[in-house]
Amino acid sequence: MLKLTDVNAYYGYVHALKGITLSVPRGKIVTLLGANGAGKTSILKAISGILEVRDGHITFEEAHLTSVRPEHIVARGIVQSPEGRQIFPELSVNENLMIGAYTRTDKKDIKTTLEKVYGYFPRLKEREKQTAGTLSGGEQQMLAIGRALMAKPKLLLLDEPSLGLAPLIVKDIFHIIQEINKSGTTILLVEQNAYQALAIADYGYILETGKIVHRGPANELRNDEKVKQAYLGSL
Incomplete structure (x- = not known):
């Protein structure tokens, strides 16, 4: 449904996204994990047309999005719920x-x-x-x-939906995200609550300093001892 191929993006001279390649299949929940500054929100901004893609391609339902204006991307069915609610x-x-x-x-x-x-x-x-x-x-x-x-939306981009919320509310939010997905909406989820995100996701990507360093089915990432020790404990 959504594909990013070797995407590079910058904030001024800062290389924020370094050759990002990922896909979001129709009907699935895909999660992006990583510490602050890893590039998670920058990926959402690139998809939404807010952050200019210097190199690489973004396609949605086989159509190129790389030079499409943000409001037209929304009209095509990609909608973001931003960090900080706004x-x-x-x-x-x-x-x-x-x-x-x-x-x-x-x-x-x-x-x-x-x-x-x-x-x-x-x-x-x-x-x-x-x-x-x-x-x-x-x-x-x-x-x-x-x-x-x-x-x-056909594809819902969620940026840190659990940020600053009490555990019981977080549980409610993640349950509702699952219900939204079951109703037919594909979801790309950016989240620092790694265990919770991997519990509901189908597939996950882990980022470090603008690069994808691990990827795989969510249940495998959640149970991989090396991933746990290196990433999940600090996310």
């Missing part, structure tokens, strides 16, 4: 969600998607008229994911 705190829950649907042309279907989002996140339904800035951290994360779902 909700609109002064707007209501419902208004935040509706903003997520701004690229859609099937206006009659938006209400159906909204009800589906409220089905995943009943707490958002209870607070639909509440100002988003007054929500708890977990509720704001749910809102950020829900807003992304309003764009009806």
Whole structure:
């Protein structure tokens, strides 16, 4: 569904992504793991068209994305829920969600998607008229994911959805991610909670300083003693 082939990207003179090659098959959950600064978020930015790709190719459903503008990438079905949530705190829950649907042309279907989002996140339904800035951290994360779902993505990019959340909320978030995937949405998950991510993912990539250093089926990475000792303990 999504393929990156020998992708290189820079922030000024800093070589952020160094020959990244990976794929995300349709219907799967793929996770990117690594310490801060490893290049995980940079990969999502490159896919979304926010970070310019200097060399290499990105294709989605066989179409090249490398020079496509971010808003057109969203329209093609790739939607990101960013790190730090980045909700609109002064707007209501419902208004935040509706903003997520701004690229859609099937206006009659938006209400159906909204009800589906409220089905995943009943707490958002209870607070639909509440100002988003007054929500708890977990509720704001749910809102950020829900807003992304309003764009009806084929591929959902999730950047650190468990960051700063209590363990019980993290468990809820990961359960919902699985439910979203089971409903037919492919997911690329960036996460520092390595064990939790590998528990729900089908495949994983581990990054160090802009390079992929390990890859494999998630259950194999999770149970590989060398990977555990070298990476999972510090992620």
